[in-house]
Amino acid sequence: MSRNTILSELNKIISDVTFSNTIISESSTADDVDGWDSLAHINIILAIEKFYNVTFSTSDMLGMANVKELIDIIEKKINA
Amino acid sequence: MHNRHTLPWLLQVHADIDNQIKNAKTLTDFKELLKYSLDINQLRKLSIKIADVDSNNRRVKVAVLSNSNLDYIIPSIEASSLRYNLSIICYTSTYDSVASELLDTDSDYFKFKPDVTFLYLNEKFYNLKNHFEKSIDVDDLLSDSFEVLTNFVNAAESIGSTLCISNLSRTYDNIFGQDSMNFKGSSSYILNKINNKLNNLFSDSKNFILDINSLASDVGNDKWFSRKHWYTTKTSVDINMIPLFSDYFCRAISALYGMTKKCIVLDLDNTLWGGIVGEVGKDNIELGDGTALGESYRDFQKTLLDFRSKGILLAIASKNNFDVAIDVFRNHKNMIITEDDIASFKINWNNKAENIIEIANELNICLDSIIFIDDNPAERYIVSTNLPDVTVLHLPDDPVEYSEILTDSGFLEQLAVTREDLKRADNYKIDKKRKILERSSINYTEYLKSLEMTLEISKFKDSEIPRISQLCNKSNQFNLTTKRYTNKDIKSFIDDDKFITLQLKLKDKFSEMGIIGLVIGSITESKLEIDTWLMSCRVLKREIEKETLNHIIKICTENNIKQIVGKYFATEKNGIVKNHYPNLGFINEMQHKAYSSWDMDVEQYKPFRTMIDVNEFS
Numbered sequence: 128m129s130r131n132t133i134l135s136e137l138n139k140i141i142s143d144v145t146f147s148n149t150i151i152s153e154s155s156t157a158d159d160v161d162g163w164d165s166l167a168h169i170n171i172i173l174a175i176e177k178f179y180n181v182t183f184s185t186s187d188m189l190g191m192a193n194v195k196e197l198i199d200i201i202e203k204k205i206n207a
Numbered sequence: 208m209h210n211r212h213t214l215p216w217l218l219q220v221h222a223d224i225d226n227q228i229k230n231a232k233t234l235t236d237f238k239e240l241l242k243y244s245l246d247i248n249q250l251r252k253l254s255i256k257i258a259d260v261d262s263n264n265r266r267v268k269v270a271v272l273s274n275s276n277l278d279y280i281i282p283s284i285e286a287s288s289l290r291y292n293l294s295i296i297c298y299t300s301t302y303d304s305v306a307s308e309l310l311d312t313d314s315d316y317f318k319f320k321p322d323v324t325f326l327y328l329n330e331k332f333y334n335l336k337n338h339f340e341k342s343i344d345v346d347d348l349l350s351d352s353f354e355v356l357t358n359f360v361n362a363a364e365s366i367g368s369t370l371c372i373s374n375l376s377r378t379y380d381n382i383f384g385q386d387s388m389n390f391k392g393s394s395s396y397i398l399n400k401i402n403n404k405l406n407n408l409f410s411d412s413k414n415f416i417l418d419i420n421s422l423a424s425d426v427g428n429d430k431w432f433s434r435k436h437w438y439t440t441k442t443s444v445d446i447n448m449i450p451l452f453s454d455y456f457c458r459a460i461s462a463l464y465g466m467t468k469k470c471i472v473l474d475l476d477n478t479l480w481g482g483i484v485g486e487v488g489k490d491n492i493e494l495g496d497g498t499a500l501g502e503s504y505r506d507f508q509k510t511l512l513d514f515r516s517k518g519i520l521l522a523i524a525s526k527n528n529f530d531v532a533i534d535v536f537r538n539h540k541n542m543i544i545t546e547d548d549i550a551s552f553k554i555n556w557n558n559k560a561e562n563i564i565e566i567a568n569e570l571n572i573c574l575d576s577i578i579f580i581d582d583n584p585a586e587r588y589i590v591s592t593n594l595p596d597v598t599v600l601h602l603p604d605d606p607v608e609y610s611e612i613l614t615d616s617g618f619l620e621q622l623a624v625t626r627e628d629l630k631r632a633d634n635y636k637i638d639k640k641r642k643i644l645e646r647s648s649i650n651y652t653e654y655l656k657s658l659e660m661t662l663e664i665s666k667f668k669d670s671e672i673p674r675i676s677q678l679c680n681k682s683n684q685f686n687l688t689t690k691r692y693t694n695k696d697i698k699s700f701i702d703d704d705k706f707i708t709l710q711l712k713l714k715d716k717f718s719e720m721g722i723i724g725l726v727i728g729s730i731t732e733s734k735l736e737i738d739t740w741l742m743s744c745r746v747l748k749r750e751i752e753k754e755t756l757n758h759i760i761k762i763c764t765e766n767n768i769k770q771i772v773g774k775y776f777a778t779e780k781n782g783i784v785k786n787h788y789p790n791l792g793f794i795n796e797m798q799h800k801a802y803s804s805w806d807m808d809v810e811q812y813k814p815f816r817t818m819i820d821v822n823e824f825s
Contacts, residue, residue, distance in 0.1 A: 143225065144248060166278050169440055170248050173447065177246065185435050 128205060133198050140178060144170045153195040179205055209608055209615075211426050212451045214244040216616035218601050228252050234262045234289075238595070241290040247283055247449050254282035257289065263779075264294040265691070267460055270321035270368070271297050272305045274332050275443040283453040290454065291461035292575060302441065305332075306355070309362040317366060322693075323460060324363040325417070326372040329443045330379070330394075333401050337382065338392030345391065345400050353404060360414065367695045369463065370414035371456075374402045376423030378432045378443070413673075413694045415459070415622055422455055425615075458617040464691070465680035468519070468598060468618050469572050470550070471511065472563055474581035475525040475532055479544065480504050481606065485531050495541025503607040508543035510610040515548055518628030519619055520570060520635060522551040524562040524579075529554045550635040559586055560593035570635065571744035573683060573780060578618050582606070630721070634745065637717045655749065655818040659716040662751060664758050665824035667701050667708040667725075674722050675710065678741065683780040686741040687773065687787060705730050706738075707762055711755060713746055724751060726759065733769040735759070740773070740787075747783075753815035756791050758823060763809045771807040772796070 130153075138151055145162035149155075157163040163171070172183050175197075181204040191197045209215060220243050228249055231237055237257055245253070267288070271277055281297045288295035298319040300308050305326065308316040316324075333352045356372075363370040379394050381387050387395035402420055409416050423431035426448065433445035444452055461467065476483045481493025481500045493501040515521050521544065525532055532554045536546045551569050553562035559581070567574050574596040581587050582602055591599040598618055602609060613619070621628065641658070648654035667675055672694050679692045692700075700706045711724035724742040728735045737759075742751060763771060773788045775781075777800070789795065792812070793805035 169279070169436075169446065170251065173246075174248055185439055188435070188439055 128202075130198055130202065133201055134194070136178065137175070137194065137197070140174045141171055144174055151194050153198065154193055156193045175201065181205060209603075209611055211615055212430065212448050214451060214454060215603065216601055216612050216618075217244040218242050219244055220246075220249075224249065228256075231256060232260075234260055234264075235595070237286075237289055241287070242591070242599075245286075245450060247279060247446060250286040250450060250453070251282040254286040257286060257294075262289075262294050264289065264292050265464060265466075266294045266296060267323060267464070268319065268321045269295050269297050269323045269325055269460070270308075270316055270319055271299045271325045271327060272308055272316070273299075273327040273329075273443070274303050274305055275327070275329050276302050276441040277327070279440070279442055279446050280327075280444075280449055280452065283449045284456055287450070287453040287457045288460070291457050291466060293457065293461060293464070293466070295457065295460065305359070309359050320366060321368045323463070324368045324370050325456070326359060326370065327417075327443070328373065330375050330398065333375075333397075335375070335379070335394055335397055335401070337394050338397070340392065343392050345397055348397070349401060349404065353408070356408070360408070363414075364695075367693065369693065371417050371459065372405065372409070372414070373417045373419045374405050376420045376431060377428045378437075415463070417456060417459055419452075422451070426451070455617065458620050459622065462620045462622045465677050467576075467621050468578045469576040470520040470522055470566070470570060470578070471514065471613075471619075472522045472524050472566060472577055472579045472597075473511070474583065474586065475523060475527060475535075475554075477582040477606070478580060478602075478609075479508060480535070484535055485528055489531070489535050489539055492535065492539070494539065500606055501541075503609075505541060505543055507606070507610045510614065512544055512548060514613075514619055515632045517619075517621065518631040520550040520572075520632055521548055522553070522566045522570070523549055524553045524559050524566065524581075526556055526559070527554050547636055548632070550632070558589070558593075560590050563590060563594060563597060571684065571747075580609075580613065630718075634718065634720065638745065640717055641715075652818065657716075658749075658818070660749065660819045661714050661822065662754055662819050663712040663714075663822045663824070664709055664755070667697060667710050669698070669701065671710060671722060672697050672701075675725060678722065678725055678743070679739065682741040682743065683778070684744050684783055685747065686739075686778075686781050687737070687784055688739055688776050689778050689781060690739050692739075700727055707735070707759075709755065709758065711742075711751065713749075713751065720746065724755065726755060728759070728771075730766070730768065733767060734772060735763055735768045735770070736772045737774070750815070750817040750819060752787065752791065753817050754819050754821050756812075757814045758821070760809060760812050760814070761823075769809050771809060773805045773807070775803045775805070777801045 134153065141151060141160060141163065142148060145160055145167050147161040149160045151160060157168065172188055176182055179201060181201065187200050191200065224243060227240060231240055237253060240253060271281060277299050281299055285295055285297055298316070298321060300315060308314045333349060360370055375398050377395065377398065381395055383390050383393045383395065387393040390396060405416055431445060431448055436442050436446050473479060481504055482491060484492050494504050495501050511521060533546070536542055551566045553566055563577060563579065567577060574594055578598045578600060579590050580600050580602065587599050590597055600613060600616060603612055644657060645654045648657060676692055676694045676697050683689065700708050707728045707730065709726040710722050713720045713723045723746045725739060726737065727739040728737045759771065773793055775785065775788065777785070788805035793807045795803065796806045797804040
């Protein structure tokens with residue numbers, strides 16, 4: 128699965144949870160998206176876990192700095 | 208495999224569900240969506256939409272107070288409440304402010320005036336940990352936290368709020384392993400003690416325990432509690448368990464308000480026994496000892512019979528030849544459920560939706576108090592779409608799971624089983640005998656006379672408060688004003704001499720029916736206003752209301768009351784009492800579409816004569 132596919136899927140998931148219309152790119156951070164607060168963060172993680180059927184560890188959940196790192200984590204898990 | 212946290216008794220979601228949630232607008236849309244097992248994000252999205260829509264559901268204000276994070280739980284509770292025809296509105300304060308909310312009467316908690324206070328306290332509240340001291344007195348160890356807890360209970364009671372408190376499930380590492388119950392200082396030993404003390408504290412009050420310990424152990428403690436979610440969010444439960452948690456809470460609230468299902472409507476072939484009796488014949492159906500499926504059908508019948516003993520009615524809606532199917536009830540040696548256990552049989556080739564409507568009419572119950580069980584998905588679909596108020600159990604493919612699914616669904620959950628509940632199913636059997644007598648009587652007066660009825664009228668008794676508030680909360684049809692009251696409200700009517708209260712107990716030659724009717728009236732100077740007048744539908748057309756009015760008039764005369772005012776508030780369900788007051792000779796005072804008011808001049812009243820013997824007590 129290409130990083131672009133993952134990015135477009137993440138756009139869908141994140142806007143679904145946050146109700147935000149902001150288009151995210153790899154360099155986006157949570158601060159760039161309306162409604163992506165700490166509460167929504169966990170909801171986004173749960174939605175991602177369900178969608179890709181993967182499990183995030185505690186440091187996965189808390190450690191990512193931007194969308195690029197989020198995609199790195201997902202890529203690693205689905206290719207594992 | 209039965210995974211309880213996926214709520215397998217509900218429809219499982221399809222690919223289009225998120226779009227449906229996006230497009231949902233009306234209450235009907237939301238209720239339809241809640242027939243599915245939704246995840247936490249889906250419930251949260253619905254909760255936002257639901258807040259903007261008015262509903263005629265019962266509104267229940269719930270204050271949720273906790274020493275852990277509730278942000279993920281609240282929206283889910285509010286959305287799930289629609290599944291039980293409730294509209295729960297939650298108040299919650301910042302994390303870990305339980306004491307300041309409950310002990311400061313100026314707090315927002317007191318301003319919110321919750322109907323229910325849900326105290327969701329985890330083990331940190333009790334300071335649970337392993338103790339290695341040589342001698343340890345566990346009661347002494349817990350005395351401080353239980354003293355604080357008692358203050359919380361008093362605070363909730365001071366504003367008439369029903370308290371619901373969660374007990375504890377295991378969330379720690381059990382370093383004692385198999386020795387934990389022998390070692391008196393172990394967390395497991397102390398946790399057990401806490402749960403027992405909670406049971407004792409709440410055993411005979413109107414407050415109740417949300418049994419998280421049982422739920423968590425049924426799901427599996429490993430699955431129930433997530434250390435990852437605890438450390439990252441301070442939520443006391445795995446966030447993926449929240450849909451189940453919320454449903455579990457809402458079903459307790461629905462039981463608190465007496466909204467539990469009253470009747471199970473059952474299919475026969477491949478539901479109560481294996482095989483199609485019309486094809487294989489009575490002797491070849493699978494039921495009873497000898498085969499795996501035969502035994503599981505037998506055990507499912509046993510479970511159904513246990514529910515019947517708790518007061519749930521059983522009825523049959525089956526597409527079958529009547530003679531062939533009834534022969535199984537009469538002559539199959541392995542049948543556990545007998546003909547007498549069934550309150551209504553509809554065995555024919557008609558549409559099942561029609562049959563269910565007929566059952567509801569015959570038993571005088573509403574469609575929303577029925578749960579329908581059928582192995583055939585097509586029949587379930589027909590009933591679910593034609594009768595959206597009927598609860599349709601999503602049955603698994605494997606019959607060995609039927610019993611578990613029905614029980615775990617919680618649709619039949621009751622908080623306190625009353626004496627009347629235990630007798631209810633038999634009452635319907637006796638009603639059948641009355642019908643036979645009615646048919647053999649020359650005329651209706653003759654029939655009423657032959658019933659040999661005795662009515663006992665008295666003030667509300669303290670010992671009957673649970674049954675009285677249950678009637679207030681459950682009665683929909685013969686109910687003039689449909690006002691709902693808690694135990695506490697009932698007690699305040701008893702203690703206030705500005706109110707008159709009447710409880711009516713009926714017995715006849717077939718049975719003692721217990722309390723079947725209530726009246727609450729308020730006195731202002733020489734006027735009595737009837738606040739509540741309700742009766743169980745089982746005793747319609749027995750002239751009870753005439754004797755009740757005779758008695759009310761007597762009280763008025765004794766207390767120098769000149770005028771009685773009765774009101775009728777129309778609801779979807781109480782059409783049968785639209786003409787209650789005019790039929791009793793009241794004069795119309797005001798008439799609106801949904802509301803009418805009626806007057807009776809006490810001095811002009813001529814007592815009714817009936818076939819009922821009346822015993823009056825003050």
